[in-house]
Amino acid sequence: MGEGADVRRASVGRSVLLHALCRTAEAVRRAVLHQADQNRQLVTEWDELFCPEWHRSLLTVFAVMAVGAPAADASPLFCETLAAVCGAVLHAPGVVLLHHALPARVDPDLDESHLFLSNLAEAEQSRPYQEDGRDDPKLALPTLFRLITSQTEPLVSGLLSDLAAGQTCLVDPSHESHCVVLTHLMAWHLAISYAGHLDTARKVMTAEALREDGLLDNLLQQLFSLMPDSPEVPESYADTHKSYFELEPIFDLSGSGSAEEVHHWACRTYAELLRQLPVLARSWRSSCERALALRVERLTADHVSPLLLAEEFGRLQAADKAIDNMTVRARPSVREVSAVYAMEEVSTELVVKLPTDYPLGHVVADAAGRRVGVAAGQWRMWMLQLTTFLTHQNGSVLDGLLLWKQNIDKRFQGVEECNICFYVLHGSNYQLPKLACRNCKKRFHPACLYKWFNTSSKSTCPMCRQLF
Known part of the structure; x- marks a missing residue:
């Protein structure tokens, strides 16, 4: 009995210590960031010396806790400690996450709907790549994106259906709709980022599928019902001079939530859509009612365009040779x-x-x-x-x-x-242009010729009118 009590006390002690370490590290991180403008050397030392080593150790602890986490009967102390560890892991540098030495935890026999990251990585190998020259071939987003958004879309549309034009919806953080809306926005943000990183041909095919489905038109309508009139971040949400469009995502694991979270993710998703799929946004804007179109133009020109222009000129200046x-x-x-x-x-x-x-x-x-x-x-x-x-x-x-x-x-x-x-x-x-007419010898792109056949309802050469 005494030995068991000692083990439990030791376990409690380790949990309390780990919880305290995570909270202390988070406090130090915030303090260092607060000094970013006054002391760049301090920030550099934190980023290059202390932060990577701390997160390498923390990742191992996180993996052990996540794998061995008990089910619904987990103790409050364990839940509090795991939440603290998760909050600290969120700020791990990308290089630490990509080069960790943790063992692989993915079972290749699992159904693909359970493998989010591998679904993304292998999506291009599992889906057909159409090279038959047809006009505007289409390529849908990976299964998991469509699965999530198909479940959240009707709920979000229903929530916003009674909203008058120009009004902003304030989603109650204590209501379950808050979680649904955040899930919807996060899923779309990730989907748009994914589409933007495809190769040129696949990006065109994916954009065409989204255009035909009308899904992005619905999303844009929802975003302008969820974005605030002024994207300035209130102090109650974050101590920053940045707008919602500039501020990196904030992940609150306390479970309290806030209406500002929805504003933030709506703004971030709109900026990502303009960054990756601007043609679809431009097409939607041209079909909007005048009042909404003016609001779109004003908000974009005032708050989003300066960011995207800075990114564009940054790429151009990198190639300024x-x-x-x-x-x-x-x-x-x-x-x-x-x-x-x-x-x-x-x-x-x-x-x-x-x-x-x-x-x-x-x-x-x-x-x-x-x-x-x-x-x-x-x-x-x-x-x-x-x-x-x-x-x-x-x-x-x-x-x-x-x-x-x-x-x-x-x-x-x-x-x-x-x-x-x-x-x-x-x-x-x-x-x-690799297809040539046997009669006049003129050459054509396969996609252009396919479009010509479709629109003219003929199978003749566009130049000599002989049967192709």
């Missing part, structure tokens, strides 16, 4: 990007102007005055191609410039343009 035979220069103060292309005796210069409500507004590409060895008609066609890509594709300005450059490169290499879209490289899948 010669890229083979093209030189890119970023001018953030006037929201412009200049590009100079030179090949043999040909020299062209263009300027891309970004709008104040980027990426909702239209990007304009125009000549900068210098054009040597390029006919006016050819130059207009190149400008049209670049403008089309920047307007209708979910890519960055740098992506558009690189595609424009590759098209011109291929032209000078003697590769024939597609006689439907007049691109060398297709704007979506980057394919070359």
